[in-house]
Amino acid sequence: MVNRDPDKTRLALLNAAFDEINQHGFQAASLARIIKETKVSKGALYHHFPSKLEMGYAVVDELILESVKEMWITPLKNTDNIIDALLLQIDSAIGKRNEKNICFGCPVNNLAQEMSPIDEGFRERINSIFDLWRTTIDEKLKEGQKNGTVKETINTEASAYFIVAAIEGATSLAKNAKSVDVLRTSLQGLKEHIETLRK
Amino acid sequence: MVNRDPDKTRLALLNAAFDEINQHGFQAASLARIIKETKVSKGALYHHFPSKLEMGYAVVDELILESVKEMWITPLKNTDNIIDALLLQIDSAIGKRNEKNICFGCPVNNLAQEMSPIDEGFRERINSIFDLWRTTIDEKLKEGQKNGTVKETINTEASAYFIVAAIEGATSLAKNAKSVDVLRTSLQGLKEHIETLRK
């Protein structure tokens, strides 16, 4: 090692850990594979992270949360028509999937399923991500009811929960079926449901 | 050991493995904990199952598949009104959950998330369970279209996918939130959607 760049080293570890966790889950994620992949030594890893658990937390806080914001939160914040925005998001999410990456599913849901019964730190972090997502949809639906784009009669909170649940469920089914078509077909029903929320 | 009962021993191992997998996932499931729990020796375990993997397969084939049939398949087969039956099933599923067991989520989905990218044997087994569930709904929706209980215009295949996805997604959200209320609220939207399928 000649040129040191601690930030770069840390980020490389974080990215490798993200991939490793996505492929094997957190518990089966191997530090040995991560340092092999990044060509970073074990000493360097433990210099940047006090433990495997803390590294996992950092993956959630710095990578997963940010990617959720980018994909699901920000596009909703900057719209005045939540219905159209949601439909667009769903198509965009389908479009980003191919037969190669469909099998990895949703990183949030993967970690949620595996770690929430085992570790409270993971559970709280993931739960706050779901909360952020759901409350963002809820608020925009309420806003839509005020500006006349969303039907007044619907329960916005229940709709928000339902939308998040349906997206996660569809991603999960598609992951297991290894099929983008399954994702598309499963989400078709959601899109029709979302249309019925329109005023 | 005085009275031998190999079937009982095998079933005890299978049940303990099911619990262990549900709590820790398959990869982190510990044979040491399973034999401690059942008070069965390691030699006996390996007499009944050739490997941990095969024991996992047996859990899916003999326990998980059967419980899915009992909870989601059989009640649908014996009905002439799929809409009412689905709504009843959902309420029944909510009713079976409490704050203690909500955190375990759906065994099928748990294993699907963890194992489908890693092991093809698990993936195929779980996929066939989802297929059985989904096609059962599909067939009954088609039947309903013929006997006049289901709207003719709907795409039954897409609806079946969507229903399964929404149930799995809601279970997943509730597991992470450790809240039956989250399950109830998330599934409320599904129930309303199912109502719209009625003729």
Added chain:
DNA sequence: TAACATGCATACTGGTCGGTATGTTTATTA
């Protein structure tokens, strides 16, 4: 009842795991 297979028990193996002790190299700062 003798022969054999099934069912079970114990002790052990090689390998991987996360984590640490200890040292060296590079960068910062006084």
Added chain:
DNA sequence: TAATAAACATACCGACCAGTATGCATGTTA
């Protein structure tokens, strides 16, 4: 430039893992 801290490297540790070798007890069958 000397002192100090940050960044990285290597070798090792005990714990746990799935799996096995071996032997004994029980049940079945000839």
